[in-house]
Amino acid sequence: MSASDADKPSIGSAEAGARPAIHVVRASGVDDACTGRVAIGAEELGIPTRVLIGEDTDAVALAHHGARTSRLGVGVGLAGDRIAIHERHMPAEQAVIVCDVSNDPMGQRPGHRRAGENAARLVVGRPLRLDDIAAGNDTG
Amino acid sequence: MSLIAGIDIGNSTTEAAIARVTDGRPEFLASGMAYTQGIKGTLDNIPAIIDVLEQATAKAGVNVADLDRVLLNEATPVIGDVAMETVTETVVTESSMVGHNPDSPGGRGIGVGRTTAIDALVQNEASADDEPIIVVVPADYDFEIAAGIIRRALEAGVPIVAGIAQKDDGVLIVNRLPEALPFVDEVGRIDKVPLGMLAAVEVAPQGHAVRELSNPYGIATLFSLTPEETGFVIPIAKALVGLRSAVVVRTPAGDVTSKPIPAGTIEFVGAHQRLSVALEQGADEIMETLGRVAPIHDVHGEAGTNVGGMIEHVRQTMADLTEKPLAEVFIKDVLAVDCLVPQKVAGGVADEFSIETATGLAIMVNTDRLLMTRIADTLARRIDVPVELGGIEANSAILGALTTPGIDYPLAIIDGGAGSVDGAICRRDKPVEHVHLAGAGHMTTLLIKNELGLASVDVAEKIKIHSLAKVESLFHIRHEDGGVQFFETPLDATLFARIVLLTDDGLVPIDTRHTLDRIRGVRREAKQRVLVTNSLRVLRRIAPGGNIRLLDFVAIVGRFGLDFELPQMLMTELSQYGIVVGVANVRGALGPTNAVATGLIINHGQQERPA
Numbered sequence: 151m152s153a154s155d156a157d158k159p160s161i162g163s164a165e166a167g168a169r170p171a172i173h174v175v176r177a178s179g180v181d182d183a184c185t186g187r188v189a190i191g192a193e194e195l196g197i198p199t200r201v202l203i204g205e206d207t208d209a210v211a212l213a214h215h216g217a218r219t220s221r222l223g224v225g226v227g228l229a230g231d232r233i234a235i236h237e238r239h240m241p242a243e244q245a246v247i248v249c250d251v252s253n254d255p256m257g258q259r260p261g262h263r264r265a266g267e268n269a270a271r272l273v274v275g276r277p278l279r280l281d282d283i284a285a286g287n288d289t290g
Numbered sequence: 291m292s293l294i295a296g297i298d299i300g301n302s303t304t305e306a307a308i309a310r311v312t313d314g315r316p317e318f319l320a321s322g323m324a325y326t327q328g329i330k331g332t333l334d335n336i337p338a339i340i341d342v343l344e345q346a347t348a349k350a351g352v353n354v355a356d357l358d359r360v361l362l363n364e365a366t367p368v369i370g371d372v373a374m375e376t377v378t379e380t381v382v383t384e385s386s387m388v389g390h391n392p393d394s395p396g397g398r399g400i401g402v403g404r405t406t407a408i409d410a411l412v413q414n415e416a417s418a419d420d421e422p423i424i425v426v427v428p429a430d431y432d433f434e435i436a437a438g439i440i441r442r443a444l445e446a447g448v449p450i451v452a453g454i455a456q457k458d459d460g461v462l463i464v465n466r467l468p469e470a471l472p473f474v475d476e477v478g479r480i481d482k483v484p485l486g487m488l489a490a491v492e493v494a495p496q497g498h499a500v501r502e503l504s505n506p507y508g509i510a511t512l513f514s515l516t517p518e519e520t521g522f523v524i525p526i527a528k529a530l531v532g533l534r535s536a537v538v539v540r541t542p543a544g545d546v547t548s549k550p551i552p553a554g555t556i557e558f559v560g561a562h563q564r565l566s567v568a569l570e571q572g573a574d575e576i577m578e579t580l581g582r583v584a585p586i587h588d589v590h591g592e593a594g595t596n597v598g599g600m601i602e603h604v605r606q607t608m609a610d611l612t613e614k615p616l617a618e619v620f621i622k623d624v625l626a627v628d629c630l631v632p633q634k635v636a637g638g639v640a641d642e643f644s645i646e647t648a649t650g651l652a653i654m655v656n657t658d659r660l661l662m663t664r665i666a667d668t669l670a671r672r673i674d675v676p677v678e679l680g681g682i683e684a685n686s687a688i689l690g691a692l693t694t695p696g697i698d699y700p701l702a703i704i705d706g707g708a709g710s711v712d713g714a715i716c717r718r719d720k721p722v723e724h725v726h727l728a729g730a731g732h733m734t735t736l737l738i739k740n741e742l743g744l745a746s747v748d749v750a751e752k753i754k755i756h757s758l759a760k761v762e763s764l765f766h767i768r769h770e771d772g773g774v775q776f777f778e779t780p781l782d783a784t785l786f787a788r789i790v791l792l793t794d795d796g797l798v799p800i801d802t803r804h805t806l807d808r809i810r811g812v813r814r815e816a817k818q819r820v821l822v823t824n825s826l827r828v829l830r831r832i833a834p835g836g837n838i839r840l841l842d843f844v845a846i847v848g849r850f851g852l853d854f855e856l857p858q859m860l861m862t863e864l865s866q867y868g869i870v871v872g873v874a875n876v877r878g879a880l881g882p883t884n885a886v887a888t889g890l891i892i893n894h895g896q897q898e899r900p901a
Contacts, residue, residue: 190462195393196461239763258432271786275763275787276393278783278784278786280783
């Protein structure tokens, strides 16, 4: 799967040498507002993000790609109504968290922000906030 | 030849041993263990007794009905209870303090100004001529909107120096401002923050705690307080120690007081004298007074005070259990332990806690033989096998402990349970002497629960009996001794970065904000102050001349021996006395368990043995 950097024009900045960041990978058709709210969740904990566009249509595969290319080893994938959070060492098909955001209210999108926050928590080593999401040991 | 079962009903477990006794010599066939139901010595114990009997007989390949006799321990004649009362209390009469540890406050530094609602900035009520402002942002303001309003106000010259936000938005707001103002966030009850008042906001750098607002003189400097007023802010400063961010509001009527609660006095009634001691003098003074009065006949608490309530509550509980009139329930021992307890500050805004002094008391009363007789009779009818009481428990425990390889007379044992620590000494050709002292497992659990501010006793109990680890990644944990353990398959996401207990059922997370080191410290300190302290008290009471050095062999039996760290703590403590001390290994195979059940059968055999 190839990915292009949606934030900056320079293609390939996701390679080694780029600034460490959580990679937020969205499928085509996912709104910029959604990735923006994910980024804000991570920002509150002081972790930068980089938005990439993936060609896959599965949130888990997108997240895994993000985790593998991120120097922080954490990726978030958005496709359809699903968000997945992945960590570099996890088996590809098993994301850390998968959640359904079809009911996430437009506007503030707290579910998206929470996903970004949990991705940042994986980086900084704080317990995840899972009270309103199911941890995704199954990949659905 | 006869088939005999020995049963030991303990506070937490009921144990059984089955033996075939020929000419007074027992051949042990099997053992069993179940958790005691109900308080030791009551009829609620019967189901667990039947359960262990069935377990053990099944293992021995016989039936309960085949038994010729069942021997019951003449239970340690003590029942204990514990209580704890705080001695000080912090009350905020008007919301004048917000101190808490949100995960991510924004900015850093200190700002002093008047609390002003963000609404006032929107309506341009504030201007550049105003004195410094601390902006208050309620949850209905999205961080981008709030940041926009504050940024425009700053650009217009409004002197905003700090902020307080209700949502977890501190960093997001500060990141969108031209300068990094200190911003405390996640203040749930922001409506209780008074507006138009002089206030100070402090956010410490990461890894640090607030310095000015946790220092009475720091607060005095920020608010230009008089020496008299500085005296009033000491409880505020105390409550803010160790936090990363804090707000102090100076309200005209606001007051924070740390008031001592009239805790009352305890009166020890001994054979020769009566002495009283005030609870607030602390555990050491209480224990010293007790030592001067010993042996004690009874203990009273001052009527109408906390300690009076505590002691009379225990007496009432024991009266109910033993079905004896209140006047015939005598308290035989007390163990007092001081501790520091986090208490929610009355009148706080963001669930602030203040560390208060508390004293815990373990109290023990003597019961009598009647109760066990009732159990024996009921059990005999239920299983249709003769049941008899098999002599004093301490004697049986000694006989059981003597089956440990490498042990000999004179032998002292420490048998710790939930309610009391029991000790016995057996010297050649002398009767066994025994002693029971208040305060054991339950007291330890209570200390852990209160010092960590845990919601439930169950969690405290789990912390007491399991070692800790920190989940450091999805694939590895770090044990409390520093060792790292890796896992092939990823750990559950709910465990990530959590403090966990290593239980038989796997890793169990603890819901706490305490660090692993803090939990470990509290756990070990509780064991030291209750279990080790009481073990030493027991040994001094049974040792010749009160001198522990004159003991030879000391064996730890019962639950104490099963604890994962207590035997090592006891051995370390006792090593300085130059005596042999270790965990018993009953019948060379059962470890510290089953000593009493085994001893009951040996004792029975010795009596039957032809001379």
